[in-house]
Amino acid sequence: MNNHHKIVNRQITDCCIVGGGPAGVVLSLLLARQGITVTLLEAHKDFDRDFRGDTIHPSVMQIMEELNLRDRILQLPHTKMHSLNVQTPQNTVTLADFSHLKTRYPYIIMLPQVRFLEFIIQEAAQYPNFHLVMGANVQELIEENGVIQGVRYRGQGGWHEVQATLTVGADGRHSKLRQLGGFESVETSPPMDILWFRLPRQPEEFAGGMGRFGIGRIVVMLDRGEEWQLGYVIPKGGYQKLRAAGLEAFRNSIIEVVPELNNRIENLQDWSQIAFLSVESSRVKRWYRPGLLLIGDAAHVMSPVGGVGINYAIQDAVVTANILTHSLKNHHLEISDLAKVQQRRELPTRLIQALQTLLQKRIFAPVLTENQTFQPPFWLRLPILQDLPARLIALGVFPVHVQI
Numbered sequence: 001m002n003n004h005h006k007i008v009n010r011q012i013t014d015c016c017i018v019g020g021g022p023a024g025v026v027l028s029l030l031l032a033r034q035g036i037t038v039t040l041l042e043a044h045k046d047f048d049r050d051f052r053g054d055t056i057h058p059s060v061m062q063i064m065e066e067l068n069l070r071d072r073i074l075q076l077p078h079t080k081m082h083s084l085n086v087q088t089p090q091n092t093v094t095l096a097d098f099s100h101l102k103t104r105y106p107y108i109i110m111l112p113q114v115r116f117l118e119f120i121i122q123e124a125a126q127y128p129n130f131h132l133v134m135g136a137n138v139q140e141l142i143e144e145n146g147v148i149q150g151v152r153y154r155g156q157g158g159w160h161e162v163q164a165t166l167t168v169g170a171d172g173r174h175s176k177l178r179q180l181g182g183f184e185s186v187e188t189s190p191p192m193d194i195l196w197f198r199l200p201r202q203p204e205e206f207a208g209g210m211g212r213f214g215i216g217r218i219v220v221m222l223d224r225g226e227e228w229q230l231g232y233v234i235p236k237g238g239y240q241k242l243r244a245a246g247l248e249a250f251r252n253s254i255i256e257v258v259p260e261l262n263n264r265i266e267n268l269q270d271w272s273q274i275a276f277l278s279v280e281s282s283r284v285k286r287w288y289r290p291g292l293l294l295i296g297d298a299a300h301v302m303s304p305v306g307g308v309g310i311n312y313a314i315q316d317a318v319v320t321a322n323i324l325t326h327s328l329k330n331h332h333l334e335i336s337d338l339a340k341v342q343q344r345r346e347l348p349t350r351l352i353q354a355l356q357t358l359l360q361k362r363i364f365a366p367v368l369t370e371n372q373t374f375q376p377p378f379w380l381r382l383p384i385l386q387d388l389p390a391r392l393i394a395l396g397v398f399p400v401h402v403q404i
């Protein structure tokens, strides 16, 4: 791609990471610790992000322990979720019980993503070879002879250029690098969308996470200490119809499934308190091109079922650092190095996406589109498979460890 812009600033780095989400910040820290020059470009001016997933899974805590960060993470204000349950008007079923897992962290930590990202950035900032640019909106790839050699972004004062041995697209579900690089995606179509909002939580109410299933309706409740984070699941494409019916009708439909919220539902006064999430699920066929690698949601957009997007993105970052550190230190990157990252991470991603699709088809779709009540899948009653959802959600398919 030719440069037609007046460049106000040029920088040279070993690794240019685009996107300061969980994948990008963790990869930055891992490479910076190894003395590799890292430039992290984040389009936003801060890390604040509401309803973006605030879960730290046991697999991530294991990684934090390996980085000697565990105790300080646990000092940040958080709540713990020991199981995921489903409640219907008839009974309560446990879908995933983390307390039986063989791990030092048999729970999911609920911690605002902004706190986690800021914490990791603070760690990375201790290394003089780490450079963070906020408000850097990457718009172009620098390509020479078919090799990506960095990016151009719009930032303070105009266009900037970063030249890099490796460029990593960690820029999330709407990845610009995926689009610029011409990566081909395989998409599945989840049958639902979600509306997120908050209501006060009373101290005596149950702790942890719960899916409340009524006829044709599902409300996910996540314990955030003094608040409930609530996810109202709707059939795909149903948002306009719901809005047209009005806020009063929306409030009533929540109360039908979760009657105890009746005494505080009036806190929901305006649609601006409600965030709409279009649920998507996809993965690129090939995660790399010479000089460019996609990781995290940029390579595979995860459905929110099981809330695994963050831990899979962080596991991608760890595998990337394990495999590429040596080559980056030597300033010599082979395409086969990039292929190894995909080889390690593709199978876990495909397996978890297949499980999510199965749960969406068997559990969510019948309730949302056929007005059925929740039916636990038969295999959840088989003792040998009972721990499987908990294990896949909490730990991933294969354990991932920091090896550098």
Ligand SMILES: Cc1cc2nc3c(=O)[nH]c(=O)nc-3n(C[C@H](O)[C@H](O)[C@H](O)COP(=O)(O)OP(=O)(O)OC[C@H]3O[C@@H](n4cnc5c(N)ncnc54)[C@H](O)[C@@H]3O)c2cc1C
Pocket: 018, 019, 020, 021, 022, 023, 024, 041, 042, 043, 044, 051, 052, 053, 054, 055, 136, 137, 138, 139, 170, 171, 172, 173, 174, 175, 176, 177, 196, 277, 295, 296, 297, 298, 302, 304, 306, 307, 308, 309, 310, 311, 313
């Ligand atoms: C509403 C919602 C709820 C979710 N809930 C959960 C949950 O409970 N648990 C869970 O594990 N996962 C959840 N997820 C999924 C989870 O947020 C993602 O899987 C995870 O954040 C992926 O991390 P990432 O680092 O790959 O990308 P992201 O976190 O998306 O980060 C990408 C970053 O790139 C930046 N960026 C984008 N374009 C550019 C550009 N051109 N130039 C520079 N920077 C750019 C963005 O600003 C962003 O900061 C949820 C997602 C959503 C949308």
